[in-house]
Amino acid sequence: MPHLAEVARRTPDKPAAIFPETGEALSFRELDAAANRAAHGLAALGLEPGQGIALLLENSPEFLVLTYGAKRAGLMVTPLSIHLRPNEVAHVLRDSGAALVVAGAGLRALAQSLDLAAVPHRFGAGGAIEGFAPLEALMAGQPETWPEGERPIGREFLYSSGTTGLPKGIRRPLIQFADRHKPEFDMSWKGFYGFDDSTVYLSPAPLYHAAPNRYVQRTMDGGGTAVIMRKFDAARCLALIEAHRITHSQWVPTMFARLLALPEAVRHAHDLSSHRCAIHAAAPCPVPVKRAMIEWWGPIIREYYAGSEGIGTCFIASADWLRKPGSVGRPAFGAVHILDDDGRGLPPGATGRIWFEGGPRFAYHNDPEKTAAAYNDRGWATLHDLGWLDEEGFLYLSDRRADLILAGGVNIYPAEIEAVLAGHPAVAEAAVVGQPDAEMGERPRALVVPCAPLGEPPGDAALAAEIIAHCRAHLGSLKVPVAVDFLDELPRSEAGKLLRRVLKERFL
Numbered sequence: 001m002p003h004l005a006e007v008a009r010r011t012p013d014k015p016a017a018i019f020p021e022t023g024e025a026l027s028f029r030e031l032d033a034a035a036n037r038a039a040h041g042l043a044a045l046g047l048e049p050g051q052g053i054a055l056l057l058e059n060s061p062e063f064l065v066l067t068y069g070a071k072r073a074g075l076m077v078t079p080l081s082i083h084l085r086p087n088e089v090a091h092v093l094r095d096s097g098a099a100l101v102v103a104g105a106g107l108r109a110l111a112q113s114l115d116l117a118a119v120p121h122r123f124g125a126g127g128a129i130e131g132f133a134p135l136e137a138l139m140a141g142q143p144e145t146w147p148e149g150e151r152p153i154g155r156e157f158l159y160s161s162g163t164t165g166l167p168k169g170i171r172r173p174l175i176q177f178a179d180r181h182k183p184e185f186d187m188s189w190k191g192f193y194g195f196d197d198s199t200v201y202l203s204p205a206p207l208y209h210a211a212p213n214r215y216v217q218r219t220m221d222g223g224g225t226a227v228i229m230r231k232f233d234a235a236r237c238l239a240l241i242e243a244h245r246i247t248h249s250q251w252v253p254t255m256f257a258r259l260l261a262l263p264e265a266v267r268h269a270h271d272l273s274s275h276r277c278a279i280h281a282a283a284p285c286p287v288p289v290k291r292a293m294i295e296w297w298g299p300i301i302r303e304y305y306a307g308s309e310g311i312g313t314c315f316i317a318s319a320d321w322l323r324k325p326g327s328v329g330r331p332a333f334g335a336v337h338i339l340d341d342d343g344r345g346l347p348p349g350a351t352g353r354i355w356f357e358g359g360p361r362f363a364y365h366n367d368p369e370k371t372a373a374a375y376n377d378r379g380w381a382t383l384h385d386l387g388w389l390d391e392e393g394f395l396y397l398s399d400r401r402a403d404l405i406l407a408g409g410v411n412i413y414p415a416e417i418e419a420v421l422a423g424h425p426a427v428a429e430a431a432v433v434g435q436p437d438a439e440m441g442e443r444p445r446a447l448v449v450p451c452a453p454l455g456e457p458p459g460d461a462a463l464a465a466e467i468i469a470h471c472r473a474h475l476g477s478l479k480v481p482v483a484v485d486f487l488d489e490l491p492r493s494e495a496g497k498l499l500r501r502v503l504k505e506r507f508l
Contacts, residue, residue, distance in 0.1 A: 003181075003221040004068055005148070008032035011197075016220045017064055020240055021230040026061055031068065031220075033144035034061075038069025040142035045121055047099055049074030049151050049174060054098035054119075056080045056089070056107055059207050059228050062125040062135060066102055067156075067217070072146055074174055076157035079208030083493065084167070086113050091166050092159050093119060095366055103129055149177045157365075158210050158308050169365030170308050188332040189218075192315050193248060193277050193302060199224030200274075202240055202249040204232040209493075210308045211281060215250055224248075234258045235266050242270040248277045252496025253285035256293050257429065267296070276300055282496045284397055284415055286422040287325045294318050303328060305397065309374070311381035312336065312356030314395050326419075327394040334358020336395055338388055343376060351388045351398050351413070355380040386413070403500055405434035405442045407478045414500075417444055417481065420474045424467055426451055429490050433503050435482060446471075446481035447503055449489055460486055 004016075012029035019025065026034070042053070053070050055077065057063045063079075070077045078096045080089055093101065093114070101119050103111035105127030112130065116122055124132035152174040159167035189195075201219040203226055205212040216226045227244050229236070232255055240246065259267070278293075278301045285303070294301055299318035305328035306313040314336065316329025330336075338352040339345055346352045357380045364370045374381050386398040398413045405412040414432035421430035429449040434442035448467065454460045464484035471480045491502040 004028065004032055004035065005146075007197075007221070007223045011223060014223070015225045017061065017216070018225065018227045018244065019059065019061065019230070020227060020236075020244075022060075024061055026064065028220075031061075031064060034065040034139070035068035035072060036144050036146040037139040037142040038065050039072040039146055041138040042070060042073045042075060042100070043151075044142070045100070045138075047073065047075055049154070050076065052076035052078055052096050052098045052157055053100040053102065054078045054080055054093055054096065055208070056082065056101060056103040056111055057125060057208070058082065058104050058106055059203075059230050060104065060126065062102070062104070063207050064216075064220075067213075071154035072151070073154065074151035075154040076171065077154065078157045078159065078169075079213060081206070081208050081493070082107055082110065086110070088167060089114055092169070095169055096157055096159075102135060103132060105129060152176050153180055156210075156213060158213075160308055168367060168370060170310070170362055171365045172362070188313070188315070189304070190222075192317075192332075193279060195219065195222050195224065195248065197223030198247065200244055200247045201226045202229070202237065202244070202246045203227065204229045204237055204255065205250065205252070205496075212250060215279070219248070232258075234262055238262075238266070238270045238272065241272050241275050245274040247274055248279065249275065250279040250281075252280065252282040253289060254283075254429070254492060254496045256280065256285065256289050260289065260292055260296075261428070272297065277302060279304070281305065283492075283498060286419060288422060290321065291325065294322065305329065305395065307383045309362045309381070309383060311359040311362060311374075311383070316394070320394070324390070324392075324394045327390070327396050329395065330393050331356070331395075336389065336393070337380060339376075346388075348389050348391045351386055351411075353382055354385050354387045354395070354397075355382045403433075405432075405444055407434075407437070407442050407444070408440045410478055412442075412444060412479055414444065417446070417471065417475065417479055420471055421446055421448065421467065423474075424470045426463060427467065431490050431498055431500065431503055432481065433500060433507065435507075437482075440478070443482045444479060445507065446484045447487055447490065447507065448484055449487055454486060 008028040013027050015025050016028045016031045017026045053075055055066060067077050078098055098119055100121035102123045102125055104125050108129050122132045123135045123138055125135040155172050157171050159169050199219050201224060203212045203216050207213050219226045227240060281304045301318050303316050304313055313332045314329040315332055316327055335357040337355045339355055340352045385400055388396050399415045403414050417432045418430050421427050427448055428451045431447045432444045435445040437443040467484050491499040493499055
């Protein structure tokens with residue numbers, strides 16, 4: 001819940017947000033006042049509670065100002081990923097019904113490529129954009145105070161990352177002003193991570209993604225300071241931890257891999273002693289990578305598994321993970337069940353679909369069929385991920401159902417093969433997709449980012465053969481990739497999730 005106004009009254013001059021690349025900073029008083037001006041400007045356009053705005057912005061002060069301002073005006077806020085394709089952005093704008101869009105000048109080309117005829121209000125931030133009014137015109141002359149209680153409080157109207165199709169919207173009801181201090185359904189994250197008014201939170205990821213968006217706001221709403229990078233840079237992250245005495249941070253596994261790839265001299269050049277909690281999520285983390293991070297940073301790494309749908313969350317701290325390598329932990333509330341395709345419960349160790357019991361209900365916007373498919377007859381909900389539980393109730397992820405490879409009637413999980421590939425010393429990153437096969441239906445194909453440039457052929461053929469031999473030594477015959485292709489990088493969303501559909505489009 002937004003508590004920015006209360007914090008601004010209590011500690012007006014304390015930094016709420018710092019943007020180190022540009023040197024910009026907002027105190028709590030400045031952010032509160034600017035948010036109020038934005039709220040008045042949006043209301044003056046005639047936007048009513050429940051209507052929405054869309055933000056096509058890089059990490060910037062304007063992103064925070066407009067988010068808080070819109071929510072004060074009772075509006076829904078939809079951040080747009082700058083990595084979505086134009087048709088995907090158009091889908092989100094159309095599906096969300098946004099009445100206003102704000103675009104950053106740095107994204108001018110993308111903004112001007114969109115059909116915005118159905119969006120009545122368009123503003124540009126940070127410079128001129130043809131067809132967009134300057135953002136200053138929205139806020140100029142507006143009051144710096146807001147009449148609290150006249151409108152409900154808005155929310156983020158977030159869209160899934162679209163890893164398996166067009167992004168899906170998750171819309172929740174407005175918050176009545178009288179309920180603004182009621183806790184969220186699950187507040188266990190606060191105790192698990194130790195957030196308080198002394199928190200200095202490093203966000204190296206885009207704010208248009210759900211996790212950094214939420215955790216930056218949670219930091220500021222609790223009176224802490226958010227240090228927000230424009231884009232991830234591994235060496236720069238370490239320098240910022242030292243310079244700002246960072247206490248908390250959030251990462252995706254790809255960031256860990258790039259931190260570990262830094263030269264030893266760079267890795268150990270900074271004082272990281274203030275850093276007491278490193279959160280990570282969004283994608284499975286290879287066991288060797290996470291183990292190496294714990295060895296380097298100590299047992300401060302805390303993982304969670306969840307989705308934008310909010311149906312359930314699992315947590316695991318470093319100590320438990322070292323006992324249970326690869327696990328994403330146990331549920332923070334409710335229960336986790338593993339069911340087969342007929343809805344029958346499976347015993348420990350057996351892989352099936354993951355279902356959460358006891359979480360809040362949700363609905364995909366404008367898609368009752370997808371909503372219905374997310375629930376079973378017992379009211380349990382699923383993200384359509386596959387996994388298994390051990391005897392102590394710790395959850396392990398296998399894959400998404402859509403990524404499953406069926407070879408001769410046998411279920412093959414790409415994540416299992418990817419974990420073996422990651423254990424080869426020449427492999428930096430790897431992904432596996434199912435390749436059509438006349439005899440078996442599908443066979444696995446490996447797509448590998450090597451640790452070092454391959455040079456001229458036949459070096460790539462020799463390494464491919466070596467990698468396949470490595471897999472043959474650790475996997476059953478059906479799981480051994482039939483081919484290895486080398487890439488400069490794997491396509492990932494801004495959240496670090498592998499875009500397997502992009503690989504399938506390219507290679508299959």
